[in-house]
Amino acid sequence: MSLDDERVVAAVLATKPTLTSRKLSQLLAQQTPSEVALTLGTNQPTLQEYERMAQRLELTAMSVTHVGAPDFPNMLQHDPTRSPVLFFRGNLGALEQRRVGIVGTRSATAAGRYMASHISFDLAEQGIATVSGLARGIDAWAHKGVSVAYSRSSDHSRLGIPIGVVASGLDVVYPKENIELWNFISEHGLLLSESPPGTSPEPYRFPLRNRVLAALSEVVVVVESRATGGSMITVEEAQKRDITVMAVPGSPRNTSSAGTNLLLQQGCAPVVSVDDVLVALGLDTRRVHPPLYDDRTSLLPEDAALACALAGDALTLDQLVMRTRRDVVDIAFALGRMESMGWVVNNGGWWEVLGAQTPTGYGGNHGGSHRLAD
Amino acid sequence: MSFVSVRSATLLGVQGAPVDIEIHLGMGLPGFTIVGQPDEACRESRDRVRAALLSCDLPWPNKRITVNLANGVNERKGGAGLDVAIAIGLLVVQEVLAAESIAEFAFIGELGLDGSLRSVPGVVPLVASLDDRVVVVPRIAEREGLVASRRAIRSVSNLAELVRCIRQEEQWQQPADNCVEQTPHDIADMADVRGQTAARHACEIAAAGAHHMLLVGPPGAGKSMLAQRLVGLLPNLVSQDAIVTTIVHSAAHIALPASGLVSRPPLRAPHHSASLVAMVGGGTSSLRPGEISLATNGVLFLDELGEFAPSVLDALRQPLEEGVVRVARAKSSVQLPAKFLLVAATNPCPCGEGTPGLCVCDDRAKQKYLRRFSGPLLDRFDLRVAVTRPHVDELLAAKPAESSKDIALRVATARDLAISRNGCLNSALSADALEKCAPLSSAAASLLRHHVERGRLSGRGYHRIRRVARTVSDLRDQSECVDEVHVAVALALRVGVQPQFSGDKVVQA
Numbered sequence: 091m092s093l094d095d096e097r098v099v100a101a102v103l104a105t106k107p108t109l110t111s112r113k114l115s116q117l118l119a120q121q122t123p124s125e126v127a128l129t130l131g132t133n134q135p136t137l138q139e140y141e142r143m144a145q146r147l148e149l150t151a152m153s154v155t156h157v158g159a160p161d162f163p164n165m166l167q168h169d170p171t172r173s174p175v176l177f178f179r180g181n182l183g184a185l186e187q188r189r190v191g192i193v194g195t196r197s198a199t200a201a202g203r204y205m206a207s208h209i210s211f212d213l214a215e216q217g218i219a220t221v222s223g224l225a226r227g228i229d230a231w232a233h234k235g236v237s238v239a240y241s242r243s244s245d246h247s248r249l250g251i252p253i254g255v256v257a258s259g260l261d262v263v264y265p266k267e268n269i270e271l272w273n274f275i276s277e278h279g280l281l282l283s284e285s286p287p288g289t290s291p292e293p294y295r296f297p298l299r300n301r302v303l304a305a306l307s308e309v310v311v312v313v314e315s316r317a318t319g320g321s322m323i324t325v326e327e328a329q330k331r332d333i334t335v336m337a338v339p340g341s342p343r344n345t346s347s348a349g350t351n352l353l354l355q356q357g358c359a360p361v362v363s364v365d366d367v368l369v370a371l372g373l374d375t376r377r378v379h380p381p382l383y384d385d386r387t388s389l390l391p392e393d394a395a396l397a398c399a400l401a402g403d404a405l406t407l408d409q410l411v412m413r414t415r416r417d418v419v420d421i422a423f424a425l426g427r428m429e430s431m432g433w434v435v436n437n438g439g440w441w442e443v444l445g446a447q448t449p450t451g452y453g454g455n456h457g458g459s460h461r462l463a464d
Numbered sequence: 465m466s467f468v469s470v471r472s473a474t475l476l477g478v479q480g481a482p483v484d485i486e487i488h489l490g491m492g493l494p495g496f497t498i499v500g501q502p503d504e505a506c507r508e509s510r511d512r513v514r515a516a517l518l519s520c521d522l523p524w525p526n527k528r529i530t531v532n533l534a535n536g537v538n539e540r541k542g543g544a545g546l547d548v549a550i551a552i553g554l555l556v557v558q559e560v561l562a563a564e565s566i567a568e569f570a571f572i573g574e575l576g577l578d579g580s581l582r583s584v585p586g587v588v589p590l591v592a593s594l595d596d597r598v599v600v601v602p603r604i605a606e607r608e609g610l611v612a613s614r615r616a617i618r619s620v621s622n623l624a625e626l627v628r629c630i631r632q633e634e635q636w637q638q639p640a641d642n643c644v645e646q647t648p649h650d651i652a653d654m655a656d657v658r659g660q661t662a663a664r665h666a667c668e669i670a671a672a673g674a675h676h677m678l679l680v681g682p683p684g685a686g687k688s689m690l691a692q693r694l695v696g697l698l699p700n701l702v703s704q705d706a707i708v709t710t711i712v713h714s715a716a717h718i719a720l721p722a723s724g725l726v727s728r729p730p731l732r733a734p735h736h737s738a739s740l741v742a743m744v745g746g747g748t749s750s751l752r753p754g755e756i757s758l759a760t761n762g763v764l765f766l767d768e769l770g771e772f773a774p775s776v777l778d779a780l781r782q783p784l785e786e787g788v789v790r791v792a793r794a795k796s797s798v799q800l801p802a803k804f805l806l807v808a809a810t811n812p813c814p815c816g817e818g819t820p821g822l823c824v825c826d827d828r829a830k831q832k833y834l835r836r837f838s839g840p841l842l843d844r845f846d847l848r849v850a851v852t853r854p855h856v857d858e859l860l861a862a863k864p865a866e867s868s869k870d871i872a873l874r875v876a877t878a879r880d881l882a883i884s885r886n887g888c889l890n891s892a893l894s895a896d897a898l899e900k901c902a903p904l905s906s907a908a909a910s911l912l913r914h915h916v917e918r919g920r921l922s923g924r925g926y927h928r929i930r931r932v933a934r935t936v937s938d939l940r941d942q943s944e945c946v947d948e949v950h951v952a953v954a955l956a957l958r959v960g961v962q963p964q965f966s967g968d969k970v971v972q973a
Contacts, residue, residue: 197827199820226826265828314821344821404820406681406850407662407956412858418661419940422956423949430914437820438812438830439680439850439959 098144099123100156102135104175105286115174118157150261173284180280184251187219191307193321194228194314200437202314203231204444210235212364214250221253221307228313252279257299258291304328312337315349336361341402404440468556471570472549474541475586477751477798478715480593483535487553492528500533503542513551520579520624542749544574545584570597579623585717588612607724651696655867659854666849671697672878673890673935676806681851687809691765695731696868705761730762736771746791759804769808770836846928878938890935902934907948929954
């Protein structure tokens with residue numbers, strides 16, 4: 091049997107409900123997939139099953155790796171709960187890069203999305219891979235940042251590679267609106283799942299996915315998370331594996347930041363710009379690289395004061411008027427001006443300020459929140 | 465005498481149509497037949513008329529009675545408003561009354577079994593359609609009748625009195641002239657609204673320019689409160705507007721004010737279970753005006769916009785553009801006025817919280833919720849304002865906010881200014897007229913240009929913002945030219961309802 095056939099056998103074995111993940115993983119550590127198949131006796135897969143799986147893998151452009159295969163990711167090799175078989179599209183070589191996981195809530199604020207996309211953009215520019223789960227909200231925006239970096243650059247070889255870890259089969263796009271990102275990652279990066287083709291995104295698969303996501307990251311950055319939720323599962327999995335967890339601080343009024351603020355209380359390192367992540371990776375580039383700068387026009391002093399009043403919270407025009415005690419027309423004018431400069435955004439009626447506040451307030455040059463402007 | 469013809473009128477939509485009631489008394493088995501497509505209420509009039517005549521000690525002919533409703537149109541004739549005319553006809557045909565004595569009269573009213581006259585829907589349009597006659601109406605509807613015709617109205621309270629008056633045994637009672645002018649004391653005041661600076665400002669703009677407004681906010685933020693107080697900012701209805709609104713209200717049989725004339729803009733706030741027919745009109749054989757017509761020259765407030773049936777909401781689009789609604793049925797079609805100011809309120813998302821960071825809905829859930837409103841409908845709201853619950857300090861503040869009276873003064877000034885310049889309110893400015901009536905300063909033009917380039921404004925949105933900016937300018941500075949600050953306010957009060965994510969170029973990349 092050729093090696094390719096061994097992979098098809100491994101893929102078929104992964105679909106067998108009688109073989110638990112742990113058992114298969116143990117068996118594959120000692121035997122080749124075809125040897126394992128022979129031990130199954132009456133449950134042994136039929137020839138048709140192999141053929142169907144081979145066709146399906148070819149049709150959906152999926153590759154397979156398994157415990158014992160030479161290209162099985164070595165950061166998973168010694169994982170106690172490793173997945174025995176992994177399905178992937180793209181290049182497993184992506185895992186050679188430095189890898190940062192970016193995770194967060196599905197109901198994110200505009201400021202959270204801004205943070206996620208900008209950190210991943212900057213990481214990609216530094217040649218660091220972004221690992222994320224392709225869910226709605228923060229996950230998707232982390233990869234969007236990478237895709238912007240790719241669309242801006244002609245030389246893709248020096249950019250960080252996007253790595254997506256998903257819960258469903260790679261041919262079942264969930265959520266559907268992420269199809270473009272899904273394709274982008276298949277083309278330029280590595281899309282990974284432990285579920286065989288055609289697996290639907292059942293709820294129990296997401297915590298399992300989070301364990302793979304955590305295991306593949308060197309550092310996990312939580313951008314926004316509620317006190318309970320998927321991101322906190324990823325954090326737990328990362329902490330079990332001694333993987334550094336970092337969190338982006340948020341307003342205490344913001345329930346979307348309750349989880350990240352909790353992590354900070356527990357002693358996680360805060361992330362306010364990409365530099366913090368680079369330091370955690372041992373890649374302090376601040377002395378070598380010119381500081382990334384914010385090319386937005388500096389704010390007028392009164393606008394900067396308004397940005398400070400808005401900091402950390404999403405406020406309606408009313409609430410801003412109340413907080414600043416300024417005339418409503420005056421504020422509306424200022425917000426319009428700041429929106430056109432890219433400093434604030436109206437999110438369905440609520441205004442949010444974009445970017446991190448420096449000791450000098452908003453509007454000065456500061457590293458890290460490099461704007462994805464053209 | 466075996467035949468007589470008496471004039472009355474029936475209602476279709478908001479228009480009266482004269483009907484000649486022909487009565488024939490013939491030999492044969494005693495009986496009473498109404499022909500000429502009467503509806504059910506009309507057919508029942510035989511029992512009411514008989515009882516009323518007998519109650520008033522007037523004779524009932526024990527002969528074969530045939531009543532024909534003739535108006536030259538092959539339409540169903542509805543309502544109980546023909547009762548009085550039939551009763552009078554029966555008295556004439558029995559020669560209790562002389563035929564000549566009723567020649568100049570027309571009769572409108574329903575009869576009670578005791579002979580009293582009751583009001584019917586649409587007295588105003590019915591009287592208006594009988595302008596060549598002296599119209600006798602129930603006393604209860606005298607004020608309504610006077611709205612349509614100052615001179616030729618007589619009112620009576622029961623059939624016996626009517627007969628005596630026609631026989632000239634008694635004087636017609638003169639209409640009471642003490643029209644009590646309706647005072648807006650019962651209208652809720654803006655001073656009750658605490659906080660909500662932006663929303664108050666939006667209400668003022670909506671009132672001044674007749675711009676449709678959408679309030680987005682969590683439950684308990686005061687959306688309904690604001691909408692109800694918006695009516696108080698509108699000026700009194702004058703001349704033709706007041707008459708049109710009165711006619712519609714009369715046709716729908718809604719209680720009119722004591723003066724008979726609706727002089728305050730109406731507020732209609734149908735529940736979200738309203739059917740399509742209830743909203744646009746129709747349903748009965750006389751095609752009763754719907755809520756949008758009842759809100760003519762006033763405010764139509766749709767609370768919980770997302771809970772209305774999509775078909776009902778989409779039915780608003782054409783009347784919003786044209787100011788009239790044409791209700792067509794197999795047998796008849798009518799045109800009803802529907803020039804209203806639309807104010808709607810909705811929650812921002814399924815959880816109702818809305819504030820990013822506090823709301824638990826993900827993008828998909830929000831978008832699914834917003835999909836209930838069609839884009840074209842959302843586009844018609846010139847003002848879209850996010851409303852939040854007021855801060856506790858504001859809620860408990862002793863100092864009341866600015867009252868409706870003061871705001872209404874500014875609104876009236878701005879309206880006068882707009883009408884003297886445009887000939888219409890700002891929301892009705894056409895795209896061509898905008899260049900003439902609302903020229904942009906160069907800074908304002910470049911701000912608008914920026915938003916159009918960024919894809920935040922559609923072509924239609926561009927014009928809408930310019931109209932609102934014109935109103936903002938009329939309210940604040942009365943300047944010739946629309947300035948940057950006016951455009952900025954218009955933009956800030958027309959927020960995107962769709963969740964905007966990063967707002968950065970990432971969206972477009």
